[in-house]
Amino acid sequence: MSETKKVLVTLPVTEEDKAYFERQAEGGSFRCLFTYLPGEEVSEEAAASFDAIIGNIAPSLLHGGAKPEWMQLNSAGAESYAGTDVLGENAVLTNAAGAYGPSVSEHMVALTFGMIRKMRGYGLLQDAHDWRALGSVTAVEESTVLVMGTGDIGGSYARRMKALGAYTIGVRRHNKPKPDYLDEQYTMDELDRLIGRADIIAMVMPGGDATYHVMDGRRLRLMKEGAFLLNVGRGSSVDCAALAEVLKEGHLGGAALDVTEPEPLPADHPLWDMDNVIITPHVAGNFFLHSTLERIIRIAGSNLRHWTRGEAFEHRVDRTLGY
Numbered sequence: 001m002s003e004t005k006k007v008l009v010t011l012p013v014t015e016e017d018k019a020y021f022e023r024q025a026e027g028g029s030f031r032c033l034f035t036y037l038p039g040e041e042v043s044e045e046a047a048a049s050f051d052a053i054i055g056n057i058a059p060s061l062l063h064g065g066a067k068p069e070w071m072q073l074n075s076a077g078a079e080s081y082a083g084t085d086v087l088g089e090n091a092v093l094t095n096a097a098g099a100y101g102p103s104v105s106e107h108m109v110a111l112t113f114g115m116i117r118k119m120r121g122y123g124l125l126q127d128a129h130d131w132r133a134l135g136s137v138t139a140v141e142e143s144t145v146l147v148m149g150t151g152d153i154g155g156s157y158a159r160r161m162k163a164l165g166a167y168t169i170g171v172r173r174h175n176k177p178k179p180d181y182l183d184e185q186y187t188m189d190e191l192d193r194l195i196g197r198a199d200i201i202a203m204v205m206p207g208g209d210a211t212y213h214v215m216d217g218r219r220l221r222l223m224k225e226g227a228f229l230l231n232v233g234r235g236s237s238v239d240c241a242a243l244a245e246v247l248k249e250g251h252l253g254g255a256a257l258d259v260t261e262p263e264p265l266p267a268d269h270p271l272w273d274m275d276n277v278i279i280t281p282h283v284a285g286n287f288f289l290h291s292t293l294e295r296i297i298r299i300a301g302s303n304l305r306h307w308t309r310g311e312a313f314e315h316r317v318d319r320t321l322g323y
Contacts, residue, residue: 003030007304008047010039010055011074012287017297021054024301028308052307054300062086070307072300075285076100076152077234079207079322093317094303098152099295100285105156107284108202108232111256112140112161114278115228116200120254121275138199138228138253141165146198148191148214149233150182154204158182161200169194173210188214195222200230206323207234217242226253232284235261244270247277258284 009021013036025032035050039057047057048065054072059080062068067088071081073095080086081093114120116138125132145161147154150170158168159181170182171191178185186194191214195201201223205211215229216239223229229252231238240261246252254276260269263282271277287293299315306313317323 004033005030005051005069006049007032007034007052007054008042008050008057009034009036010042010053010057011293011297011300012038013297020297020301021304024305025308028305029310030308032304032308052304054304059086067091070094070303070313072096072303073317074296074300077206077323078317082317082319082322084319087319092307092313093319094299094313094315095317095323096296096299097315099292099299101152101156103289103292104153104204104232104284105160107258107280108153108157108204108230109160111230111232111258111278111280112200112202112228115230115254115256115276116140118254118276120278124275138226140200143167143199144169144197145200145202146171146194147182147202147204149204149206150179150185151204153232154202155179155181157202157204166200169198192219192222195219196224198224198227200228203229203231203233203237205233205237207236208322211237213237213239213242215239215243217246220246221251223252225251228253229255231256232258235259235263240265240269240271244274247271247274252276254278256280258282 021034039055042057042061044061044064047061050068052070053068055074063085068091070092071087076095076097078093078095087093118134118137121134141164143166145166146169147158148171150158150172158170162168162181168182170185171188173188175187214237220242243255256278258280259282303313
């Protein structure tokens with residue numbers, strides 16, 4: 001075997017993980033030479049020298065020089081890497097869809113209860129040593145939960161809400177067989193007529209032109225009075241300035257955001273100071289739950305094996321769509 005291909009791994013791997021990657025590459029049509037380096041330490045010159053990259057690096061590092069044959073993202077979102085100006089036209093892009101369901105959906109559940117039980121307001125009262133009630137709350141049981149984006153993460157959240165007694169409505173880009181954890185399922189073109197039915201709207205949508213400000217001022221005002229908005233997908237799918245206005249008007253019960261537009265949210269943004277808004281700094285996913293990283297490593301290892309053998313990839317991204 002004469003050919004050697006260079007593989008960059010930016011994931012925070014252990015020696016056991018490295019051995020796993022080495023085993024997955026054995027027996028292929030070429031030899032793999034691995035380099036393990038944190039993404040923030042990769043230069044543009046270095047990025048151009050690898051035949052494959054496992055893990056995310058800044059897309060700007062891939063605009064010039066050579067392009068990898070294959071890039072395995074550690075994120076589910078892939079829109080920043082899909083363009084041919086980032087990767088070559090024939091490069092294969094795969095993502096980590098399926099790795100984040102447990103972590104992000106449990107964060108969503110926590111934010112949901114934080115919103116409807118007024119935990120942000122009670123936290124402020126605790127800081128002030130102020131013992132008083134903040135009034136009526138909303139229950140998940142028998143509420144209507146509308147989930148925008150019912151892939152791995154949105155589906156995991158809907159399943160949990162259904163188990164807690166909610167009536168679940170799913171909205172997705174393309175029509176597919178309805179899973180049991182959804183009571184109803186629709187496509188995005190029916191969104192306007194569905195918004196007003198929901199007590200809680202949870203958004204798990206990818207970025208891109210199709211989802212930019214999908215919840216703008218008009219749609220936010222279509223929401224049921226006193227309803228709650230949750231966003232963990234992409235900050236650009238909610239017009240945060242409009243959200244602040246609608247909340248100030250008193251139309252909505254509250255909001256919870258793990259993603260914002262822009263990120264970080266500017267320190268002077270009015271959403272920071274609202275006592276019915278919970279903000280977390282894009283931490284629902286990442287590697288904070290160790291099992292998430294383990295899932296990503298298994299996805300990457302499986303695709304590494306496919307790459308070395310010329311086999312079909314799993315979790316392949318359609319680069320014309322970005323997912």
